[in-house]
Amino acid sequence: MHVLILLIEILILFAIIMLHVAYATYFERKIIGHMQVRMGPMRVGWHGLLQPIADGIKSFFKEDIVPEQADVVTFRAAPIICLTAMLTSLAVLPFAKGWVLADINIGLLFIFAMSSLASYGVILAGWASNSKYTFLGGLRSMAQVISYEVAMGLSLVGVMMLSGTLNLTKIVEAQGGSFAGMYVFPQIIAFFVFFISMLAETNRVPFDLPEAETELVSGYCTEYSGMRYAIFFMAEYIGMMVMSSIGTICFLGGWNGPFEVAVFPPFWFVVKVYLFMFVFIWIRATLPRYRYDQLMSIGWKVLIPLALGNIVLTGFIKAFTG
């Protein structure tokens, strides 16, 4: 019985997330469109509201092309690895008090593990397509993930030190219900480092090198088409959402808000996540792209030292204030 309930819960979460992914694309296209003084999707449904559905149907029915020279098994598996890893990390996210599939004690570590795993999908996709553009995209992604995973992990150490736990629910609770309790204030440096690494981890502008369109055509997914391409797309958007959720949980006080919304407890959580998503999109609409070596030097020479310094600083403050 317990398993059945869990399965139903998983199904509901899965459905909601898929819907979210669909409409996150819509959200992005609309926002970017209006920032660029155009309208975004307008044709399918009222103001293009059914556009994501139409896109989904289209990609399902498109031909699934496997390049002749590709390593077929890996080529087919790569998007699945990406999506599965991203979906799995959703399990430990507390959307509201008690609204969590698996409230495990090492939630934060679990998410790191999963997001690193997802990059295997990208790298394998780049390698298995047997194309030079995808290969370069895969290499870039590998380097990027390795360097920024470190920075991101280190940036969250401060949060762990303050809250004394790796359990995501407890991290939220440690921040208390008040506005001033949010870790973004004491951990402002960590938040900065986390935010930049978050952009890099999810391959977003200005760090979208693995799929830099004007350089590598479409990076690691150049050779993908139809549903497999859509799966990469989904994985990217779920990744964005997971990262936003971690940001919300660790720095913005999770589901706590100025007032309780009784009908829908995760209200504030969703608001905050979408705030993050908006900033993601906003940045994409504004900034140019870094070069590969510049990206690496920012990661290693700026962000990691900053994050380490933050740990030391937090440690001192913690030691002196008790």
Next chain:
Amino acid sequence: MQIQYKPKRNLLQTILHSEIMQGMAFTLKQLFAKPITRQYPQEKPEIKLGFRGQHALVRDQETGQSKCVACMRCVTVCPSRCIHIRFHEDEDKGSRVVDSYDIEALRCVYCGFCEEVCPVNALILTEIFEYAAYDRESIFFDQERLLANWDAFAAMKGVAINSYINPFWRPRGIPESVLTAAKRLDVPEEWTIEGQVVGNLVKQDQ
């Protein structure tokens, strides 16, 4: 003139990312600006007078036929050589009779030379620009098609067709004396050589 660069950012600006924030503020402002998109098939663009679009042979209101006199000037001038005319001489009247008038519109480059050289305003590039088709045959215009194109264009323009003036028929700013009789149409005062737009400084001098 040497280019002046903007000053380098200082440490505080670097830490605060001030220039990036400015850019972000600007894009945020544009989020609420009015989009400039035109929803094309529903919302047609405004086509300016003299647009060089689909070809048509002007239907003479009196005879109901084309005005073409087979002078071959359009054939001669066409740089892409897409106009083909066949004609024979009418022995009684001493004039030429057009047997066929074909335009391969797919070869046309829409330079407007043909309507410019036409002495009798018989040929026109209309303001219709949407006539794509799935096969080549339907964009090969023979005389009937070209006259039908004119009818369609006349229907589109409505009642004003009698006074329709294409700037290629009576170019703005060209004196009447250099035009053939059929091209000496009545045009707005601004189009004549006397009614030219002149600059502010010239105006003051006069």
Next chain:
Amino acid sequence: MTRPISKTVNVPVADGDGERYTLKMGPQHPATHGVLRVDLELDGETIIKCSPQVGYLHRGFDKIAENRTYAQSLILTDRLDYIAAMANNVGYCVAVEKLLGISVPLRAKYIRTIVCEMSRIASHLLWLATHALDIGAMTVFLYCFREREVMLDLFEELCGARLTFSYPRIGGVRQDVTRSFIDVLQQFVAEFPVHIGEYETLIDTNRIWLKRTVGIGVLSAAEALELGLTGACLRGSGVDYDIRKHRPYDAYDLVDFEVPLSNDGDIYARYRCRMEELHQSARIIQQCIDQLPPGPIISEDAPDLVMPLQGQRKVEAGSSTYGTGLIRLLEEHGQYPVGDIYVSTEVPKGELGFYFISDGSGRPYRMHVRSPSFIHIGALPALAEGSMIADLIANIGTLDVVLGECDR
């Protein structure tokens, strides 16, 4: 100055001699601006050898022009640099006028100057749009197109076409400007500096933009000259060469403007030069509008597109051939001088030169187009070798090439 430009390539080789591989970038690639193919030899992401391959758009203008009259060849120039066709049209007409010894009325000169500068604005906007997009700033792209659209609408009002204008004629222009055209243009010119400010807000001081452009693709003045670069690419390296000043044509000697120069010679310097040229173009247009004199718009001794009716050679009944009358007539007419001439004009991309040899028939004996894009793409290896793939993209963007012009 004679040193051959092959920069020493400092390739960071990790272990051993590094495995090299080739990447054929293009002709279908988002950043190669049309159908340019660049064969790259790479070590990791570092470019060791770069060789651009052109010709995918070759149409043989030189050969076609030898079989058309001077007036008919005008349409070919529309298809050279299709981003700024008006400037090519004017350049062609200026060259033919010089060859045939035709003088142009003052009003036509002013109108031509206006349309030339309008097309410079249109072209530079498209350059900025794509250059920024190549480097990743996608929003600038659409802001630039917003303003470019105004230019295209104005061109449409003036001559009935949005891209392939065929507007100037040998000896003048086809049609006069209208009141509404001048009004819209005046308003645009007044507002334009604000729009330039908008683009600059997004990229001018942006640290990412600076990182991607400053110190990348550096050419010294001597190198740029030796490579034959012209236009903003040459002026970005500090060589004061602008044909509008050196060999003024049309009304450029009657208006006051400055030529922006920079000594840095990198991508950022070229970017700044072009941005400054936008300001100067607006200034020139404003002055032309102010000074626009009354008068005829086409010279009286301008050659007709076709010869007058009475002189028309009788065409055989039933024939549907072309050109029977015109070409023979002009040959008999013998009104064209015999000689050769090279005339160049400053188009947005650089120096567009036409070399004509006339043998007195109505058609050029030989026409050769010196197109700036062709030379600029030839300079790509000098800029890109030793840098990274991302810099190659930026370098292609900064050269501002149009493949229609390159391949002719």
Next chain:
Amino acid sequence: MESMEIAEKLQDHFPGEVLEICDFHGQVGVIVKRDRIVDILRWLRDTPEIKMDHFMDLCGVDNKKRLGGNLLRFEVVYNLYSIPLRHSIRIRAQVPENDACIDTATGLWCGANWHERECYDLMGISFNGHPDMRRILLPDDWVGHPLRKEYPLKGREEWSGLVELKHKVVELQEFGLSDGTLRTEAEQSQTEGNEKS
């Protein structure tokens, strides 16, 4: 300096090389022999009071049907300009038909590289010492040089690459894999004939 003066100086300096000086609409062209062309160009570029530093243009001309003069079959035309001194000159080097080659100017201006390749490609004049003498605009296996006067405007035969492609399309059509967008001409006329009948 006036272009005519430069031409005369050039004649003084290279007496045996300059064949003729012609003036047309204020532009001076100097017809020279091809043998010392690089020396002439170098002299023009490096002499301080001439200083032709901008290599504007290079093109090949086929003189086969050109009237007048005792011109050789081909000529290579160099248009030079001096940016600091603002004067220009044109050098027309004569190239015979049986040995259509001339020394390269890439050693002086490396920008001449592509000009010369284009000249070779379209006119068939090859340049001695050029680092990369390949076709540039046309495919490598193209036959003939289109800008020569005897080359017909319509071209000779299809380019081998296109012929190959058409064969491939026909092959694919047999398996129903192509819609036949690139039918061979013979086929096309055949189907047209069928439609008419």
